[in-house]
Amino acid sequence: MRxxxxxxxxxxxxxxxxxxxxxxxSVASVSRALNGHSNVxxxxxxxxxxxxxxxxxxxxxAARSLSLARSHAVGVVLPDxxxxxxxxxxxxxxxxxxxxxxxxxxxxxxxxxTMAAHAMSxxxxxxxxxxxxxxxxxxxxxxxxxxxxxxxxxxxxxxxxGHSNLRIDNAQGARMTVEHLLAxxxxxIVHIAGAQDNIDGHERRAGFEAAMATLAPHLPARVIxxxxxxxxxxxxxAQLLADGAHFDAIHAANDMMALGALMALRDAGVVVPDxxxxxxxxxxxxxxxxxxxxxxxxxxxxxxxxVSALLQTIEDADARHDSAMIKPELVVRGTTAPVIAPTMR
Amino acid sequence: MRxxxxxxxxxxxxxxxxxxxxxxxSVASVSRALNGHSNVxxxxxxxxxxxxxxxxxxxxxAARSLSLARSHAVGVVLPDxxxxxxxxxxxxxxxxxxxxxxxxxxxxxxxxxTMAAHAMSxxxxxxxxxxxxxxxxxxxxxxxxxxxxxxxxxxxxxxxxGHSNLRIDNAQGARMTVEHLLAxxxxxIVHIAGAQDNIDGHERRAGFEAAMATLAPHLPARVIxxxxxxxxxxxxxAQLLADGAHFDAIHAANDMMALGALMALRDAGVVVPDxxxxxxxxxxxxxxxxxxxxxxxxxxxxxxxxVSALLQTIEDADARHDSAMIKPELVVRGTTAPVIAPTMR
DNA sequence: AAATGCTATGTAACCGGTTACATAACAATG
DNA sequence: CATTGTTATGTAACCGGTTACATAGCATTT
Numbered sequence: 001m002r003x004x005x006x007x008x009x010x011x012x013x014x015x016x017x018x019x020x021x022x023x024x025x026s027v028a029s030v031s032r033a034l035n036g037h038s039n040v041x042x043x044x045x046x047x048x049x050x051x052x053x054x055x056x057x058x059x060x061x062a063a064r065s066l067s068l069a070r071s072h073a074v075g076v077v078l079p080d081x082x083x084x085x086x087x088x089x090x091x092x093x094x095x096x097x098x099x100x101x102x103x104x105x106x107x108x109x110x111x112x113x114t115m116a117a118h119a120m121s122x123x124x125x126x127x128x129x130x131x132x133x134x135x136x137x138x139x140x141x142x143x144x145x146x147x148x149x150x151x152x153x154x155x156x157x158x159x160x161x162g163h164s165n166l167r168i169d170n171a172q173g174a175r176m177t178v179e180h181l182l183a184x185x186x187x188x189i190v191h192i193a194g195a196q197d198n199i200d201g202h203e204r205r206a207g208f209e210a211a212m213a214t215l216a217p218h219l220p221a222r223v224i225x226x227x228x229x230x231x232x233x234x235x236x237x238a239q240l241l242a243d244g245a246h247f248d249a250i251h252a253a254n255d256m257m258a259l260g261a262l263m264a265l266r267d268a269g270v271v272v273p274d275x276x277x278x279x280x281x282x283x284x285x286x287x288x289x290x291x292x293x294x295x296x297x298x299x300x301x302x303x304x305x306x307v308s309a310l311l312q313t314i315e316d317a318d319a320r321h322d323s324a325m326i327k328p329e330l331v332v333r334g335t336t337a338p339v340i341a342p343t344m345r
Numbered sequence: 346m347r348x349x350x351x352x353x354x355x356x357x358x359x360x361x362x363x364x365x366x367x368x369x370x371s372v373a374s375v376s377r378a379l380n381g382h383s384n385v386x387x388x389x390x391x392x393x394x395x396x397x398x399x400x401x402x403x404x405x406x407a408a409r410s411l412s413l414a415r416s417h418a419v420g421v422v423l424p425d426x427x428x429x430x431x432x433x434x435x436x437x438x439x440x441x442x443x444x445x446x447x448x449x450x451x452x453x454x455x456x457x458x459t460m461a462a463h464a465m466s467x468x469x470x471x472x473x474x475x476x477x478x479x480x481x482x483x484x485x486x487x488x489x490x491x492x493x494x495x496x497x498x499x500x501x502x503x504x505x506x507g508h509s510n511l512r513i514d515n516a517q518g519a520r521m522t523v524e525h526l527l528a529x530x531x532x533x534i535v536h537i538a539g540a541q542d543n544i545d546g547h548e549r550r551a552g553f554e555a556a557m558a559t560l561a562p563h564l565p566a567r568v569i570x571x572x573x574x575x576x577x578x579x580x581x582x583a584q585l586l587a588d589g590a591h592f593d594a595i596h597a598a599n600d601m602m603a604l605g606a607l608m609a610l611r612d613a614g615v616v617v618p619d620x621x622x623x624x625x626x627x628x629x630x631x632x633x634x635x636x637x638x639x640x641x642x643x644x645x646x647x648x649x650x651x652v653s654a655l656l657q658t659i660e661d662a663d664a665r666h667d668s669a670m671i672k673p674e675l676v677v678r679g680t681t682a683p684v685i686a687p688t689m690r
Numbered sequence: 691a692a693a694t695g696c697t698a699t700g701t702a703a704c705c706g707g708t709t710a711c712a713t714a715a716c717a718a719t720g
Numbered sequence: 721c722a723t724t725g726t727t728a729t730g731t732a733a734c735c736g737g738t739t740a741c742a743t744a745g746c747a748t749t750t
Binding site: 372374377385389408410411414470 | 727729730731734735737
Binding site for chain 1: 404631
């Protein structure tokens with residue numbers, strides 16, 4: 001039972017019945033008037049709008065969702081992303097979503113898969129579709145976890161789940177950097193790989209190997225296991241130098257390891273790019289400052305495209321799936337261009 | 346027995362009535378069993394749980410929200426933040442929210458205030474409370490825009506809205522950097538201010554002026570208007586140098602302008618920190634790489650605390666407001682501390 | 691004038707949950 | 721044995737919207 005004693009601040013919001021009462025109309029007419037149905041007399045509609053405004057009436061989203069079986073919200077489940085990755089993707093999503101009158105229900109994909117499953121099922125009735133980014137989840141696990149009744153768009157996730165899947169073209173990115181290194185005369189390139197249970201790490205490594213095999217089958221294509229962490233880049237390169245290994249280019253699976261590599265090189269007095277060139281992947285903001293040649297992906301674009309694809313599936317039940325590759329872009333900077341690396345030192 | 350014959354895509358999710366039918370119980374008993382009410386026979390509860398699992402039943406959030414007048418979701422309205430700002434704050438929020446079984450409904454505060462108002466009202470019935478960060482909105486505008494019926498926690502927003510307000514202690518941050526600069530012997534400090542219609546920009550400038558007036562009333566305290574952008578930092582310092590102005594420290598209102606200043610100094614051959622010291626504010630990830638002395642705020646902590654405060658207000662209608670100042674932390678790095686030994690001046 | 695159609699509005703069912711209240715079965719008490 | 725209390729379950733109202741269907745009023749057609 002509701003308390004009658006209430007302070008102004010907690011005034012219960014007006015419902016459609018309040019508006020109906022205040023206009024001497026039925027709730028049906030009010031609903032029709034506010035939703036722009038055609039069979040409402042103009043002056044009636046005006047009366048309704050006036051009253052709604054006066055009472056500060058805002059439709060209750062839960063009631064609306066229940067009745068329409070539509071929430072006008074999409075669920076977003078992302079892994080533990082940092083910095084620009086997260087903010088740019090979400091920014092792109094928010095742009096499209098709010099443009100189309102949808103809202104974003106956000107949930108981090110906690111490492112724990114059961115938690116993730118729980119987060120997703122908690123969205124039942126709350127969202128009209130799901131955008132899932134799960135670069136480290138297995139195909140089988142995903143199948144089990146994803147609700148069968150909702151449209152889903154995946155980002156950078158395992159293939160074959162039967163849902164739209166936007167994927168960053170890691171192979172092409174790796175190929176572009178390899179091409180660039182070869183074009184600038186490098187002959188001994190070392191790839192520092194990312195975690196291999198991560199789809200990006202895996203594809204970038206494979207992309208590197210494929211590019212080397214195609215473009216320079218005669219050259220060595222060394223691969224060293226890494227894990228995306230800066231310190232690992234440093235450690236691996238320091239080790240290479242200590243071993244007296246011969247190499248004139250480091251091709252890292254992401255920017256952080258590339259930056260780590262730069263540190264190790266600098267500490268050892270190796271001149272970049274004269275003695276050794278370095279490339280990364282991702283184009284994090286730091287990359288620009290460190291003049292790192294890298295591969296850029298339009299993250300906001302990915303987010304925007306994911307939402308567009310999802311809304312299309314939602315609004316047109318049998319829209320074809322959009323399983324596109326997102327083309328990355330090569331950004332050439334000082335760590336490969338002998339132009340002179342003006343930064344750092 | 347599973348139904349093998351069904352097109353996976355259109356399987357309507359099971360409702361509580363399906364579970365009731367399948368167990369020969371009433372929906373009331375099912376509801377009670379699943380919600381852990383005490384007046385349910387253990388074997389009945391077991392039967393219900395088994396059936397729910399078998400049917401893949403998940404309660405419909407909209408129906409639940411409507412009936413309980415509780416959504417277990419909180420709305421988050423943020424300005425157009427970038428990178429770590431956004432991701433860290435949201436990460437902190439998500440941590441606490443998912444821990445307490447709440448979800449986050451996200452909306453960017455689009456520059457346009459009407460859009461923001463619209464976004465907020467669209468949340469009626471969808472969220473139990475709101476977290477709003479509006480460093481650039483006026484007090485009056487906020488009053489109009491915020492729904493009167495929902496608990497609200499503000500972050501870094503104008504005072505006096507009558508809601509909890511977590512604020513970053515910009516004055517203290519500015520004071521700490523000033524203290525540090527003075528302690529290392531600087532005598533001619535220039536503050537590059539942020540946008541003055543932004544609460545942070547305004548408070549940092551005022552904090553700088555107050556600190557100077559208190560700690561070193563005899564020293565000049567020059568302030569130049571800026572706008573938080575890196576290029577502006579560069580331009581202003583280049584201008585200072587061109588004018589032959591005398592200064593031995595740049596006290597910038599944020600890291601980006603400080604980095605811009607560093608660029609200008611380096612280009613002019615001015616040695617940092619020997620000739621000129623530089624401080625920033627925010628401790629963006631780049632700051633560490635550029636060895637920038639700055640002021641750090643635990644953003645994830647701010648987000649977490651905001652959610653905690655909000656949930657408290659939600660669950661205990663008359664919990665006291667939590668209008669705390671978030672204490673920042675001074676991070677001393679190379680742009681103020683000579684790497685080898687402090688210079689005597 | 692009666693039949694027909696169209697328009698604006700009202701009535702009530704429904705969406706899928708929760709829960710106050712009613713009830714039936716059984717146990718404990720006088 | 722009648723009374724009372726306790727426990728497990730069912731019935732139905734309710735949350736706040738939307739909308740199929742019914743209806744009343746009026747205009748048009750025959």
